[in-house]
Amino acid sequence: MPIKQINTADLLFRNPPRPIGGPPSSGVTRSGTVSQTTSTKGEIKNNPMAKSISGGGPNATRLREALTQLGYREKGIEIDNGGDISTNMTDACISVFKKIKELHPTYKIIVSGGNDFYHHQLGYISRHTTGNAMDFVVHPHEDHDLDNVVNILRGFAKGLNPNFRFIDEYRHLTSAGTGNHFHMSWGKGTEGQASLTEALNNSPVSYNMT
Numbered sequence: 001m002p003i004k005q006i007n008t009a010d011l012l013f014r015n016p017p018r019p020i021g022g023p024p025s026s027g028v029t030r031s032g033t034v035s036q037t038t039s040t041k042g043e044i045k046n047n048p049m050a051k052s053i054s055g056g057g058p059n060a061t062r063l064r065e066a067l068t069q070l071g072y073r074e075k076g077i078e079i080d081n082g083g084d085i086s087t088n089m090t091d092a093c094i095s096v097f098k099k100i101k102e103l104h105p106t107y108k109i110i111v112s113g114g115n116d117f118y119h120h121q122l123g124y125i126s127r128h129t130t131g132n133a134m135d136f137v138v139h140p141h142e143d144h145d146l147d148n149v150v151n152i153l154r155g156f157a158k159g160l161n162p163n164f165r166f167i168d169e170y171r172h173l174t175s176a177g178t179g180n181h182f183h184m185s186w187g188k189g190t191e192g193q194a195s196l197t198e199a200l201n202n203s204p205v206s207y208n209m210t
């Protein structure tokens with residue numbers, strides 16, 4: 001499959017059916033949707049080793065240590081079973097998660113995707129496959145909870161402008177369909193430009209790396 005550069009978010013439904021590989025009739029379609037009829041509870045049947053091995057890179061290790069300290073979790077080995085994550089993304093993630101813990105200590109955070117095997121199977125380069133994107137979910141996730149997290153992400157977008165980007169994929173569905181999560185990424189470009197502009201104009205707070 002030819003490599004195609006995209007600037008948008010991963011645009012993909014991530015929770016929970018994630019059939020990868022298998023017969024041509026299953027899995028991810030060209031439109032980026034995922035067939036639920038072939039769901040195997042998110043397990044990768046044709047290459048289980050690829051999903052089960054952490055790269056053991058220094059940044060993924062650092063993020064995992066921070067998650068443990070904060071009492072947060074990782075879904076599977078999704079942070080780095082496709083390769084290590086970038087230093088900047090790691091620093092930004094740790095800063096965001098610390099701020100969530102500080103302001104909303106009862107929230108539960110699960111990191112659900114980073115430089116993961118799944119994104120490497122999609123046939124195009126994204127910020128995930130370069131270690132510059134991270135997805136997470138929050139519990140609970142009523143609207144006011146999501147608003148609380150968005151306010152924090154807006155603060156980081158403003159403080160780390162122009163590199164910190166985010167997309168609220170709980171409520172701002174992208175054209176190809178998404179799952180319920182927050183997407184964060186690092187780097188200039190068009191990704192998350194709308195939320196960055198909104199944050200620069202309206203966020204009352206500005207956060208930096210901690």
Ligand SMILES: [Zn+2]
Pocket residue numbers: 009010011113128133134135182183184
């Ligand atoms: Zn993402």
